[in-house]
Amino acid sequence: MSASTLVDAGTHEAVIESILERHSCDPAAIIAILQDLQDEAGYLPEEALRYVARRLDIPVSKVYRLATFYRAFSLQPRGKHHLCVCTGTACHVRGAVRVIRSLEQELGIRAGETDEQLQFTLETVNCLGACALGPIVVADGEYHGQMTAAKAVRLVNKLRSSGQE
Amino acid sequence: MAKTLAQQEGVSVERLQSPQDLERLREALIAARVPDKPCITVCGGTGCLACGSQAVIDAFREELARQGMAEQVDIRTTGCHGFCERGAVVVIHPQGIFYQRVKPEDVPDVVRETVAQGNVLERLLYTHPQTGEKIICERDIPFYNLQRRLILSHNGLIDPTRIEDYISYGGYSALAKALYTMQPEEIIEVIKKSGLRGRGGAGFPTGRKWESCRQAPGEPKYVICNADEGDPGAYMNRSTLEGNPHLVLEGMVIGAYAVGSHTGYIYIRHEYPLAVTNISLAMEAMRRYGLLGENILGSGFDFDIHIARGGGAFVCGESSALMRSLEGDVGEPRAKYVRSVERGLWDKPSCLNNVETWANVPHIINRGWEWFAGIGTDGSKGTKVFSLVGKVNNTGLVEVPMGITLRQIIFDIGGGIPGGRAFKAVQTGGPSGGCIPESLLDIPVGFDELTRVGSMMGSGGMIVMDDRTCMVDLARYFLNFLREESCGKCTPCREGIARSLEVLNRICDGQGRPDDIALLEELGELLRGFSLCGLGQTAANPVLSTIRYFRDEYEAHIHDHRCPAGVCKALIHYRINPEACTGCGACALQCPQQAISGQKKAAHVIDQELCIRCGICLDTCKFSAVQVQ
Numbered sequence: 203m204s205a206s207t208l209v210d211a212g213t214h215e216a217v218i219e220s221i222l223e224r225h226s227c228d229p230a231a232i233i234a235i236l237q238d239l240q241d242e243a244g245y246l247p248e249e250a251l252r253y254v255a256r257r258l259d260i261p262v263s264k265v266y267r268l269a270t271f272y273r274a275f276s277l278q279p280r281g282k283h284h285l286c287v288c289t290g291t292a293c294h295v296r297g298a299v300r301v302i303r304s305l306e307q308e309l310g311i312r313a314g315e316t317d318e319q320l321q322f323t324l325e326t327v328n329c330l331g332a333c334a335l336g337p338i339v340v341a342d343g344e345y346h347g348q349m350t351a352a353k354a355v356r357l358v359n360k361l362r363s364s365g366q367e
Numbered sequence: 368m369a370k371t372l373a374q375q376e377g378v379s380v381e382r383l384q385s386p387q388d389l390e391r392l393r394e395a396l397i398a399a400r401v402p403d404k405p406c407i408t409v410c411g412g413t414g415c416l417a418c419g420s421q422a423v424i425d426a427f428r429e430e431l432a433r434q435g436m437a438e439q440v441d442i443r444t445t446g447c448h449g450f451c452e453r454g455a456v457v458v459i460h461p462q463g464i465f466y467q468r469v470k471p472e473d474v475p476d477v478v479r480e481t482v483a484q485g486n487v488l489e490r491l492l493y494t495h496p497q498t499g500e501k502i503i504c505e506r507d508i509p510f511y512n513l514q515r516r517l518i519l520s521h522n523g524l525i526d527p528t529r530i531e532d533y534i535s536y537g538g539y540s541a542l543a544k545a546l547y548t549m550q551p552e553e554i555i556e557v558i559k560k561s562g563l564r565g566r567g568g569a570g571f572p573t574g575r576k577w578e579s580c581r582q583a584p585g586e587p588k589y590v591i592c593n594a595d596e597g598d599p600g601a602y603m604n605r606s607t608l609e610g611n612p613h614l615v616l617e618g619m620v621i622g623a624y625a626v627g628s629h630t631g632y633i634y635i636r637h638e639y640p641l642a643v644t645n646i647s648l649a650m651e652a653m654r655r656y657g658l659l660g661e662n663i664l665g666s667g668f669d670f671d672i673h674i675a676r677g678g679g680a681f682v683c684g685e686s687s688a689l690m691r692s693l694e695g696d697v698g699e700p701r702a703k704y705v706r707s708v709e710r711g712l713w714d715k716p717s718c719l720n721n722v723e724t725w726a727n728v729p730h731i732i733n734r735g736w737e738w739f740a741g742i743g744t745d746g747s748k749g750t751k752v753f754s755l756v757g758k759v760n761n762t763g764l765v766e767v768p769m770g771i772t773l774r775q776i777i778f779d780i781g782g783g784i785p786g787g788r789a790f791k792a793v794q795t796g797g798p799s800g801g802c803i804p805e806s807l808l809d810i811p812v813g814f815d816e817l818t819r820v821g822s823m824m825g826s827g828g829m830i831v832m833d834d835r836t837c838m839v840d841l842a843r844y845f846l847n848f849l850r851e852e853s854c855g856k857c858t859p860c861r862e863g864i865a866r867s868l869e870v871l872n873r874i875c876d877g878q879g880r881p882d883d884i885a886l887l888e889e890l891g892e893l894l895r896g897f898s899l900c901g902l903g904q905t906a907a908n909p910v911l912s913t914i915r916y917f918r919d920e921y922e923a924h925i926h927d928h929r930c931p932a933g934v935c936k937a938l939i940h941y942r943i944n945p946e947a948c949t950g951c952g953a954c955a956l957q958c959p960q961q962a963i964s965g966q967k968k969a970a971h972v973i974d975q976e977l978c979i980r981c982g983i984c985l986d987t988c989k990f991s992a993v994q995v996q
Contacts, residue, residue, distance in 0.1 A: 229695060230693075230694055230695040231695060232695040233675070233676075233678055233692065233695055234675065234676065237637065237676055237678070267697055268678075268695075268696075268697055271678070271680060271697040271698070271854075272678025272679055272680050272697075272698075273678065273679035273680060274637050274677075274678045274679035275678065289599070289848075290599035290600045291599045291600035291756070291757070291794065291797075291828065291830045291844070291845075292599075292600045292756035292757050292762075292830055294599075294841075294844050295757050295758060295830065295832055295836050295841070296757070296758070297982070297986075300981065300982040300983075300986070303981055303982075304959075304981055304982075304983060307959055307979075307981065308959075327638060328597065328599045328681065328848065328852075329597075329598070329599035329600060329601070329602070329638075330413070330638060331413060331414075331596070331601070331602025331605045331606075331638075331639070331754075332413050332414050332417045332451070332602070333414075333451070333600055333602060333754060333756035333757075333762060334414050334451035334452045334454070334756065334762035334763060335414065335417055335418070335451070336756070338417070345416075345417035347417060347418070350983075350986035350987075351981055351982050351983040351986050352957050352983045352986050352987050353986075355957075355959075355983075
């Protein structure tokens with residue numbers, strides 16, 4: 203299911219309801235509910251958070267607090283392509299910072315941001331646990347090991363041209 | 368409904384009602400094996416998958432079908448072998464031929480030559496780095512033969528998605544023994560005598576924790592597996608969960624029986640999707656066989672486990688924060704006036720242990736405390752899995768007996784530093800640990816020994832650094848990490864880390880002040896003395912340990928405006944060595960600032976005014992002509 207399904211007023215309630223049902227409408231399962239919601243929608247839309255809060259009878263402020271405390275959640279829509287640079291210690295000592303800088307320069311956004319055309323989201327992750335291949339960039343779920351600043355730019359160009367085909 | 372794997376092998380899947388049922392199943396599984404049937408095992412750990420091992424597995428299936436051998440040869444996807452540097456790793460049984468860096472295009476040769484005819488393909492063998500000798504078997508490779516593998520012992524042999532594999536190697540026999548021949552108190556006594564200490568980092572004696580939880584008033588009691596492995600550069604727990612989930616689960620069921628709990632939780636990092644999948648599959652299989660749920664193995668003992676995925680907050684690795692998160696709240700720790708074994712999850716007695724701690728339990732029950740206590744040093748027993756990463760030749764997972772020296776791990780198992788560069792320091796204990804210099808490499812590995820030198824065991828991350836790693840920058844890296852991950856509840860941690868980071872930032876930017884080192888030490892004392900939880904209390908370790916052993920680097924940054932390792936952007940310049948430059952122009956083509964110019968086939972130069980020190984030219988140059996000054 204895609205982001206558009208959830209925003210589409212006709213079906214999004216059904217999507218949220220099925221997630222709530224999966225967790226027996228248990229307020230203690232709120233984190234798992236938000237995780238499933240984000241898996242469906244790609245991010246946590248405001249109206250969905252309000253809906254969940256109402257159904258579980260917990261304050262919207264608490265839902266918002268959770269959604270902003272945990273790194274896994276995003277309140278903003280994400281780009282078509284998702285680039286994630288591992289900044290674990292092993293990747294760091296092998297030059298992950300140079301990779302991030304070059305991606306920021308190439309995309310014109312900072313780590314943690316999405317560009318205005320919703321093409322790219324650039325994120326960092328603390329460690330993916332594939333330290334032997336560092337520095338690592340995960341592009342749309344695919345692992346790219348032994349990255350360099352120059353290779354990262356080539357990767358972005360490849361993703362850009364794949365979208366035009 | 369599709370037949371289960373055991374049914375396909377002609378073994379019935381029924382709830383096991385007794386230890387005898389389990390033993391009969393094990394014997395039936397072994398009898399169903401065709402002796403000496405060739406088996407290709409391919410590593411399916413995250414490291415090898417990132418190297419393309421799925422494509423290798425697919426290629427094997429296709430090639431075996433093409434050569435009409437699909438029926439005669441088994442293919443098995445196993446857990447992590449540990450030698451991640453050499454992925455994708457393939458082992459051909461029954462000979463045990465170890466092939467490394469296997470690509471899909473190698474597969475036809477492997478099937479035709481090795482599987483069909485038993486010939487060894489030299490080009491895929493591991494070459495001994497010193498002697499140049501080609502090594503055929505896994506156990507003869509120096510990376511493996513100095514290790515002592517208990518937790519990882521079955522990782523390369525069993526398919527983690529098949530409980531039958533685990534059972535055929537003696538799995539769940541410890542559970543049967545515990546449920547049918549031991550009283551809960553007896554189990555606790557065995558764990559206490561074994562000397563097992565918590566593998567999550569702090570090293571609290573596991574048996575004492577269990578005893579306190581058992582004796583604590585209040586029902587229900589909970590057992591929790593902390594699989595929120597958050598230390599950057601550490602992935603031992605992930606590989607254990609992915610490669611041998613049943614070992615952890617068996618340990619948890621035994622622990623639950625010992626402390627008197629009927630409900631358990633596993634809290635897994637959401638960045639580990641494969642671990643979540645394998646644990647879920649393992650739990651389903653356990654329920655099918657009656658090893659989880661009601662009346663386990665017909666003993667009358669009930670216990671079930673729930674999986675919770677973490678939300679990507681490092682602080683949730685702290686036990687009290689993890690419990691808040693399980694309750695559906697933000698993961699903020701609490702002051703531990705009352706310990707969580709007395710009042711933990713939902714204010715009930717809770718026994719929380721790390722993945723590796725649980726995984727040790729079946730081994731101890733099966734082989735006895737005397738055996739376990741015989742491994743290691745006076746204060747630290749058994750083995751420890753480390754993830755050996757960074758600037759080291761053999762990156763991967765290593766499991767070693769406690770008491771081995773750091774030098775043996777880094778140089779004998781790890782094969783030393785790549786490119787012939789000089790070793791500078793090793794970082795253990797993640798963001799809570801410290802850096803250990805060359806002069807201390809001969810200390811034995813143990814909880815107390817590492818703490819004494821200003822670091823800690825931690826969960827097992829071991830990051831090797833060479834002379835190109837700036838220690839001030841490294842301290843800054845950890846503080847930056849901790850600033851983002853501090854929950855902000857207590858002031859010493861929230862403010863202490865932020866102020867320390869400000870000081871480190873200005874030192875790296877060449878704006879350091881003469882009294883900055885003293886200021887960092889003062890802030891470190893504040894963090895250590897007054898923070899609420901372990902995150903803040905240990906946050907200064909990366910700073911204090913680097914000041915302790917590498918003060919001269921701090922001084923070079925502050926007084927001479929120089930970064931000796933050539934890392935800190937504000938203090939370095941990139942230059943092209945005219946003697947080494949061939950004038951190929953590759954760097955000029957890549958430079959985003961057009962800062963590099965020169966005639967074709969003549970030495971190029973970098974315009975320092977335009978240069979933003981992105982490092983692309985350094986990565987691009989094939990002739991090592993770009994230098995950092």
